[in-house]
Amino acid sequence: MELIRVLVVDDSAFMRKMITTMLEKDPAIKVIGTAKNGRDAIDLVGELKPNIVTMDIEMPIMDGLSALEAIMEKSPVPVIMVSSLTTEGAEATLRALDLGALDFIAKQTSFVSTDIVKIEQELIQKVKMFARKSTPERYRLHRPASEQRTPVTSKPVQRSVSPPPSAPSARRSSKAKVVAIGTSTGGPPALQAVLTKLPKTTPVPILIVQHMPPAFTGPLAKRLDSLCAIDVKEAVSGDRVKSGLALLAPGGKHMTIKNGTVRITDEPSDTLHRPSVDIMAQSVVDEYGSATLGVIMTGMGNDGVKAFKNIHGKGGSIIAQSGDTCVVYGMPRAVIEANLQTEIANLQDIAARIQNYW
Numbered sequence: 001m002e003l004i005r006v007l008v009v010d011d012s013a014f015m016r017k018m019i020t021t022m023l024e025k026d027p028a029i030k031v032i033g034t035a036k037n038g039r040d041a042i043d044l045v046g047e048l049k050p051n052i053v054t055m056d057i058e059m060p061i062m063d064g065l066s067a068l069e070a071i072m073e074k075s076p077v078p079v080i081m082v083s084s085l086t087t088e089g090a091e092a093t094l095r096a097l098d099l100g101a102l103d104f105i106a107k108q109t110s111f112v113s114t115d116i117v118k119i120e121q122e123l124i125q126k127v128k129m130f131a132r133k134s135t136p137e138r139y140r141l142h143r144p145a146s147e148q149r150t151p152v153t154s155k156p157v158q159r160s161v162s163p164p165p166s167a168p169s170a171r172r173s174s175k176a177k178v179v180a181i182g183t184s185t186g187g188p189p190a191l192q193a194v195l196t197k198l199p200k201t202t203p204v205p206i207l208i209v210q211h212m213p214p215a216f217t218g219p220l221a222k223r224l225d226s227l228c229a230i231d232v233k234e235a236v237s238g239d240r241v242k243s244g245l246a247l248l249a250p251g252g253k254h255m256t257i258k259n260g261t262v263r264i265t266d267e268p269s270d271t272l273h274r275p276s277v278d279i280m281a282q283s284v285v286d287e288y289g290s291a292t293l294g295v296i297m298t299g300m301g302n303d304g305v306k307a308f309k310n311i312h313g314k315g316g317s318i319i320a321q322s323g324d325t326c327v328v329y330g331m332p333r334a335v336i337e338a339n340l341q342t343e344i345a346n347l348q349d350i351a352a353r354i355q356n357y358w
Contacts, residue, residue: 003028003029003030004028004029004030004051004052004127004128004131004132005030005032005048005049005050005051005052006023006029006030006031006032006050006051006052006053006054006127006131007031007032007033007034007035007041007044007045007048007050007052007053007054008020008023008031008033008034008035008053008054009034009035009036009037009038009040009041009053009054009055009056009059009064009067010034010036010054010056010059010082011036011037011056011058011059011060012056013036015056015082015107016034016036019031019054019082019123020034022119022120022123022124023123023124023127025120025124026124026128028128029124029127029128032048032050033048033050036059037059037060037061037062037067038055038059038061038062038063038064038066038067038068038070039061039062039067041053041055041062041067041071042062042067042070042071042074045071045074045075045077046074046075049075049077050077051077051078051131051132052077052078052079052080052127052130052131053071053077053078053079053080054079054080054081054082054105054123054127055067055068055079055080055081055082055096055101056081056082056107057081057082057083057084057089057092057093057096058084058092064081064092064096065092065095065096065099068081068096068099068100068101069099069100072099072100076100078102078130078131079096079100079101079102080101080102080103080104080105080123080126080127080130081093081096081097081101081103081104081105082104082105082107083096083104083105083106083107084106084107085106085107085213085215086215087215087218087219089107089215090213090215090216090218090219090220091219091223093216094188094216094219094220094223097188097189098188098189098192102130102185102186102327103126103130103185103186103327105119105122105123105126106119106213129300129328175291175357175358176204176291176292176293176316176317176354176357176358177204177288177291177292178204178205178206178207178241178284178287178288178291178292178293179204179205179206179207179293179294179295179354180206180207180208180280180281180284180285180292180293180294180295180311181194181206181207181208181209181294181295181296181297182208182209182277182280182281182294182295182296182297182299182303182304182331183208183209183210183211183277183296183297183298183299183331184210184211184273184298184299184300184301184303184328184330184331185211185298185299185300185327185328185330186297186298186299186326186327186328187210187211187212187297187298187299188210188212188220190297190298190321190327190347191208191210191220191224191297192223192224192227193347193348193350193351194295194297194347194350194351194354195224195227195228195230195232195246195351196224196227196228196229196351197351197352198228198229198230198351198354198355199229199230200229200230200244201244202230202243202244203243203244203358204243204293204358205241205242205243205244205245205246205247206230206245206246206247207235207241207246207247207249207255207257207280207284208246208247208248208249209248209249209255209275209276209277209280209281209303209304210248210249210275211273211275211299211303212251213251213252214250214251214252214253215251216251217234217248217249217250217251218234218250220234220248221233221234221248222234224246224248228246230244230245230246231244231245231246232245232246232248233245233246233247233248234247234248234250235247235248235249235250235255235262235264236250236262236264237262237263237264237265238261238262239261239262240260240261240262241257241260241261241262247262249264249275249280250264250275251275252274252275253265253266253274253275254266254267254268254271254274254275254276254279254280255275255279255280256279256280256283257283257284257287258283258286258287259287260287272301272303273301273303276303277296277303277304277307277331278303278304278305278306278307279307280307281294281304281307281308281310281311282306282307282310284307285307285310285311285314285316288316289314289315289316290314290315290316291316292311292314292316292317293316293317293318293319293354293357294307294308294311294316294317294318294319295318295319295320295321295350295354296308296318296319296320296321296331296332296335297321297326297331297332297347297350298321298325298326298327298328298329298331298332298347299326299328299330299331299332300328300330300331301330301331301334302330302331302334303331304331304334304335305331305334305335305338305340308335308338308340309338309340311340312340317342317357318335318340318341318342318343319341319342319343319344319345319350319353319354320332320335320336320340320341320343320344320345321344321345321346321347321350322344322345322346322347324346325346325347325348326347332344
């Protein structure tokens with residue numbers, strides 16, 4: 001098999017060496033070049049034509065966001081951002097995902113700590129997963145319009161959305177009284193594409209699990225809130241679910257509901273993901289039964305499939321994102337392969353399909 005050709009971009013010589021060493025432990029990967037700033041990165045992408053790029057954000061001469069935007073315009077290639085675990089790093093990473101980056105790796109002291117093996121495995125896995133994909137032009141088609149890229153200071157005026165009729169083959173269940181959304185890799189732009197299309201008069205609460213580190217979910221919730229007609233916030237214990245409010249599980253914690261009240265907890269501590277779609281969605285279906293609408297979107301793995309089996313079993317409804325519009329067709333595929341979905345929808349249609357169940 002042809003080697004995966006990687007360009008590593010970072011202003012730190014130590015980080016360039018560290019990332020190169022990590023990646024080349026896998027015999028299928030070859031680092032074909034390094035760059036210490038965004039300007040050099042743009043030139044080398046055109047010259048070396050890598051399969052994938054790892055891109056630092058904060059760099060002299062030209063930062064990673066500026067370089068990413070130029071690369072996406074001139075010669076699109078899959079890009080993984082290397083981000084610091086700070087509020088500023090989270091905000092910049094969300095902007096990078098909006099500009100076309102496919103995912104990110106958290107840069108922290110873990111690169112030189114006992115967690116280095118975990119970081120190394122994650123980096124190799126993501127490079128191998130994304131390097132053979134189509135260029136990011138495929139994903140940019142599904143991002144919200146450019147005028148929505150920068151958060152605004154006040155809620156936008158929501159235009160009315162007329163949902164298309166339900167697919168004839170869809171298994172209609174009880175009218176939904178709650179929406180439970182699960183997503184992972186590729187999720188922030190996908191959530192933006194869906195939530196910005198929901199009207200302020202949305203008559204049901206929405207609970208969301210997005211697999212992200214703790215420093216990222218707060219900025220993501222604030223960004224979505226600034227763009228959406230509905231209210232979006234990072235959940236805290238004691239929040240009451242209510243119509244027109246989307247609650248995002250905080251990174252590193254589980255979110256459950258009981259008697260209309262949110263609980264944020266560390267338990268169970270043995271789940272692969274925290275927050276977990278399974279934990280959140282199971283508590284929702286326990287509360288709402290057949291009135292639950294589950295939505296499973298882009299992400300690797302199968303988190304959510306256990307709880308979605310219970311949604312299906314209790315007569316609830318499930319929308320699964322189509323493989324063609326996923327950045328990673330993992331979580332939706334697990335639901336579809338288990339034949340749990342009520343319908344499959346392209347990303348750009350999910351908001352309208354949700355409204356069919358009100």
